Amino acid sequence: MIQIQHLSKVYQTKEKVVKGVDDVSLDIETGEIFGIVGYSGAGKSSLIRCLNLLETPTSGTILIDDVNLTKLSGVKLRQARLKIGMIFQHFYLISQKTIFENIAFALQAAKMPSNKIETRVMELLEMVGLSEKRDVYPAQLSGGQKQRVGIARALANNPSVLLCDEATSALDPNTTMSILRLLKKINKELNITIVLITHEMNVVKEICDRMAIMQDGKVIEEGQVYDIFSNPVQPLTKEFISSVVSYEIPDTVMSTLAGTLVKITFKGEVAMEGVISDTMQKYRVKGNFLHGSIEYIQERALGIFLMELQGECDEVEQAIAYILEQNAQVEVIRQHV
Numbered sequence: 568m569i570q571i572q573h574l575s576k577v578y579q580t581k582e583k584v585v586k587g588v589d590d591v592s593l594d595i596e597t598g599e600i601f602g603i604v605g606y607s608g609a610g611k612s613s614l615i616r617c618l619n620l621l622e623t624p625t626s627g628t629i630l631i632d633d634v635n636l637t638k639l640s641g642v643k644l645r646q647a648r649l650k651i652g653m654i655f656q657h658f659y660l661i662s663q664k665t666i667f668e669n670i671a672f673a674l675q676a677a678k679m680p681s682n683k684i685e686t687r688v689m690e691l692l693e694m695v696g697l698s699e700k701r702d703v704y705p706a707q708l709s710g711g712q713k714q715r716v717g718i719a720r721a722l723a724n725n726p727s728v729l730l731c732d733e734a735t736s737a738l739d740p741n742t743t744m745s746i747l748r749l750l751k752k753i754n755k756e757l758n759i760t761i762v763l764i765t766h767e768m769n770v771v772k773e774i775c776d777r778m779a780i781m782q783d784g785k786v787i788e789e790g791q792v793y794d795i796f797s798n799p800v801q802p803l804t805k806e807f808i809s810s811v812v813s814y815e816i817p818d819t820v821m822s823t824l825a826g827t828l829v830k831i832t833f834k835g836e837v838a839m840e841g842v843i844s845d846t847m848q849k850y851r852v853k854g855n856f857l858h859g860s861i862e863y864i865q866e867r868a869l870g871i872f873l874m875e876l877q878g879e880c881d882e883v884e885q886a887i888a889y890i891l892e893q894n895a896q897v898e899v900i901r902q903h904v
């Protein structure tokens with residue numbers, strides 16, 4: 568388990584003092600995939616770089632499996648760092664070395680006996696699907712393949728934690744998906760805890776179990792990804808979610824609506840169509856669908872629909888009460904006019 572306690576990172580420049588990370592506390596469970604989201608400058612890189620002490624925290628504590636990293640130095644710190652792999656947006660492979668040599672380098676640095684290195688490198692290359700590329704140079708690989716090498720190198724010394732710093736931000740959507748699938752496979756098969764930072768909500772939606780949203784160095788919201796998508800609280804969180812699922816209704820359409828405008832959220836197993844059609848039959852209410860989508864988050868359905876409900880006030884109220892009874896969430900966006 569990773570415990571981040573009251574972590575702060577302050578940068579002192581000639582002109583000013585900047586709080587990159589401002590009193591952040593988070594617990595990340597062993598074996599989970601935890602996403603940290605925020606716009607540029609929110610403090611994500613500073614936070615993730617403090618986790619392996621690439622940045623020295625100004626104050627606060629980082630415990631990994633009860634070992635306080637901030638108290639370690641010298642050999643002990645180097646050993647602890649070997650248990651934390653990291654991958655980067657721009658891969659940072661050594662261009663003069665082959666793929667094999669790039670990965671072997673991480674093992675040599677950790678003093679693995681040379682007769683064991685070849686077997687281990689080939690094992691890693693197979694895990695990331697690049698066995699055929701052992702003797703080529705990084706320039707001969709695509710971005711996705713380079714990131715696979717980055718992953719193999721990060722896993723070389725059997726880390727318990729993998730940090731991903733915008734690992735898919737330089738990749739196209741299809742390649743991003745294949746890298747995310749690989750990370751998920753690694754997480755499941757090796758039970759590695761993954762902490763990733765990203766500005767893309769899609770990445771989080773695809774593979775993370777829990778997430779935190781950062782703004783101005785602080786964590787402003789955290790929780791299960793499913794819960795955050797179904798019930799975001801902070802305006803910034805809502806903004807990030809709208810980048811994946813947007814429920815904006817154009818003003819021109821809005822001005823033509825006379826009924827009550829509601830947002831209905833169905834979680835998981837609730838039979839959405841049945842609830843809506845039952846409601847329309849039970850009450851003298853007409854429903855117009857304005858927008859709708861079903862997202863799958865961690866293989867659990869989340870249906871969000873925007874509807875205009877037309878009818879007498881009390882009928883509309885009863886219809887809403889009925890939908891609520893069926894375990895759906897209803898938010899009245901605008902009462903009928």
Ligand SMILES: Nc1ncnc2c1ncn2[C@@H]1O[C@H](COP(=O)(O)OP(=O)(O)OP(=O)(O)O)[C@@H](O)[C@H]1O
Nearest residue numbers: 578585586587605606607608609610611612613614
């Ligand atoms: N070495 C540094 N010296 C001074 N200020 C810094 C330094 N590194 C980061 N900062 C500042 O700390 C704040 C947080 O930056 P950080 O890079 O952690 O954010 P981020 O969310 O990762 O953004 P990005 O995705 O653009 O890197 C910003 O205001 C940034 O300017």
